[in-house]
Amino acid sequence: MEIFQKEFYLKARPKGFHLVTNEILQEIPELKKFSSGIANIFIKHTSASLTINENADPDVRQDMKSFTDKMVPENLPYFVHTMEGPDDMPAHIKSSLFGSSIIIPLTNGNLNLGSWQGIYLCEHRNNGGRRKIVVTIIGN
Amino acid sequence: MEIFQKEFYLKARPKGFHLVTNEILQEIPELKKFSSGIANIFIKHTSASLTINENADPDVRQDMKSFTDKMVPENLPYFVHTMEGPDDMPAHIKSSLFGSSIIIPLTNGNLNLGSWQGIYLCEHRNNGGRRKIVVTIIGN
Amino acid sequence: MEIFQKEFYLKARPKGFHLVTNEILQEIPELKKFSSGIANIFIKHTSASLTINENADPDVRQDMKSFTDKMVPENLPYFVHTMEGPDDMPAHIKSSLFGSSIIIPLTNGNLNLGSWQGIYLCEHRNNGGRRKIVVTIIGN
Numbered sequence: 001m002e003i004f005q006k007e008f009y010l011k012a013r014p015k016g017f018h019l020v021t022n023e024i025l026q027e028i029p030e031l032k033k034f035s036s037g038i039a040n041i042f043i044k045h046t047s048a049s050l051t052i053n054e055n056a057d058p059d060v061r062q063d064m065k066s067f068t069d070k071m072v073p074e075n076l077p078y079f080v081h082t083m084e085g086p087d088d089m090p091a092h093i094k095s096s097l098f099g100s101s102i103i104i105p106l107t108n109g110n111l112n113l114g115s116w117q118g119i120y121l122c123e124h125r126n127n128g129g130r131r132k133i134v135v136t137i138i139g140n
Numbered sequence: 141m142e143i144f145q146k147e148f149y150l151k152a153r154p155k156g157f158h159l160v161t162n163e164i165l166q167e168i169p170e171l172k173k174f175s176s177g178i179a180n181i182f183i184k185h186t187s188a189s190l191t192i193n194e195n196a197d198p199d200v201r202q203d204m205k206s207f208t209d210k211m212v213p214e215n216l217p218y219f220v221h222t223m224e225g226p227d228d229m230p231a232h233i234k235s236s237l238f239g240s241s242i243i244i245p246l247t248n249g250n251l252n253l254g255s256w257q258g259i260y261l262c263e264h265r266n267n268g269g270r271r272k273i274v275v276t277i278i279g280n
Numbered sequence: 281m282e283i284f285q286k287e288f289y290l291k292a293r294p295k296g297f298h299l300v301t302n303e304i305l306q307e308i309p310e311l312k313k314f315s316s317g318i319a320n321i322f323i324k325h326t327s328a329s330l331t332i333n334e335n336a337d338p339d340v341r342q343d344m345k346s347f348t349d350k351m352v353p354e355n356l357p358y359f360v361h362t363m364e365g366p367d368d369m370p371a372h373i374k375s376s377l378f379g380s381s382i383i384i385p386l387t388n389g390n391l392n393l394g395s396w397q398g399i400y401l402c403e404h405r406n407n408g409g410r411r412k413i414v415v416t417i418i419g420n
Contacts, residue, residue, distance in 0.1 A: 001141040001278075001281040003420055005316045005385065007392075036145045038180050038276050040318050040383050044394030046334045051236040054186045059221035063229050064236070066218045071211075071351075078346045081339035089343050096331040096344070100397070101383050103180050103241050105145065105274040112147075112274055114184030117240070134385040134392055136318050138278060138281075138418060140143055141281040141418075176285045178320050178416050191376040194326045199361035203369050204376070206358045211351075243320050243381050245285065245414040252287075252414055254324030257380070278418060280283055 004030045004137040009130040013123050015087070017053070017061040021118040025111070028135055032109040037139015039111065042101040044132040047091035047125045049098035055118030068094055068122075091124035098122050106139055144170045144277040149270040153263050155227070157193070157201040157208075161258040165251070168275055172249040177279015179251065182241040184272040187231035187265045189238035195258030208234055208262075231264035238262050246279050284310045284417040289410040293403050295367070297333070297341040297348075301398040305391070308415055312389040317419015319391065322381040324412040327371035327405045329378035335398030348374055348402075371404035378402050386419050 008027045010020055024041065025031070031039070043050050054060040072093045074086040081089045102119065105112040121131065148167045150160055164181065165171070171179070183190050194200040212233045214226040221229045242259065245252040261271065288307045290300055304321065305311070311319070323330050334340040352373045354366040361369045382399065385392040401411065 001143065003281065003316050005387065007387075036143050036276070038278065040385060042383070042385050042392075044392075044397065046332070046394070046396050052186070052240040053236050054232055057221055060229070060232050063219050063221050064233060067212070067216065067233050072347070076347065079343050081337055081343050089340070092334055092340050093344060093347050096333050096378055096400075098236055099239060099379060100332040103182070103243060103383060105180060105182050105276045107145065107147075107274075112182075112184075114186070114272065116186050117184065120236070132394065134387075136316070136385045138318065141283065176283050176416070178418065192326070192380045193376050194372055197361055200369070200372050203359050203361050204373060207352065207356065207373050238376055239379060243322070243383060245320060245322050245416045247285065247287075247414075252322075252324075254326070254412065256326050257324065260376075 001140050007132065007134045009132055010121055012130045013121060015123050015126050016065040018121045018123060019055060019118045020121045024119055031137065034106050034137060034139040035108060037106040037137060039104050039106055040101055040136045042134045044134065046095050048128055048131050049095050049100060049122035050102050051098045051120045051122055052102055052117050053120050054116055056116060087126050094124045141280050147272065147274050149272055150261055152270045153261060155263050155266050156205040158261045158263065159195060159258045160261045164259055171246065171277065174246050174277060174279040175248060177246040177277060179244050179246055180241055180276045182274045184274065186235050188268055188271050189235050189240060189262035190242050191238045191260045191262055192242055192257050193260050194256055196256060227266050234264045281420050287412065287414045289412055290401055292410045293401060295403050295406050296345040298401045298403060299335060299398045300401045304399055311417065314386050314417060314419040315388060317386040317417060319384050319386055320381055320416045322414045324414065326375050328408055328411050329375050329380060329402035330382050331378045331400050331402055332382055332397050333400050334396055336396060367406050374404045
């Protein structure tokens, strides 16, 4: 059993859902040394999330953004935490609903994802900047 | 420290929330060899989820279905990704809100769940078919 | 590679979102022995959750409670599981939306959280009582 850990940035993106599987894979060529295990991919922010979803049609990402913005609207009259802008409190709520980290099984040196699965960066802020990620791989 | 990994199918079920703890446990008798660790249970699809919830009253599963279908309705006028049927885009959204995998601690050869906790397959499609699962156990 | 596991209680809290990072850290001084790894923090209940969110302004926790109570209201006319009180079925739904466990990377003997991240206990019931937690650390 071995462990590998690396911290890096995902480049800045506009608010929305973005397919980042390849950007993450390029950071962790060490994956190839593991025949079996798990990878935890963790985002060190409270206004962005990581999730797994459809890797083919960009319309899915667009519809997820449209839906999420309606599910958690800006400027709700009862919000108290408003001094960081109207997109801030909705970003915190979305961050917890989609979650701060994902776990993916590793098999034969690769992420063992389904054919249609990819990793999404869910950028919940208008100007979130680059996002810091920690990948931890445990396996053999 | 040891690792065990297995890929298998959960049988096809109708749209809704289904208690699958026993169906999963039957696939992994190797669990008994681990005195301490974690199990990651991962679903290789973008229109179904795994979650942990109440294992006793089937009404909980019915109410979760009713609520979820109202929270993410079909045929929203702004959906663009519609060519795979009205249940497809809502299924993608639900998939990320409930999540693609769960982690459960292992203790003395068993899943260390609370008395009322069980594993749900959240089937978000009308005809999702059988669902492919990867279980990865790490422990000693 | 080593594993450490401990089960303990978080003290009872009122319905809402509560910062519990320090209460958890006090239970696991063994964290200091790990230079790299992951920690799984799991809650053994179906009406409370763990999530990661903003650790500074308490207004964030207040707004998350306000929003969550509106997103999953009590007394929905179609709820069937009602015999445990009006806060019970919403608590089950919230439990799965926020999730039963979190994974945090460990680096140099500490939780590798972002500057603004903390661990929330999401207490979804009016009188949930103390909550049982299992922490499992895997690393070296």
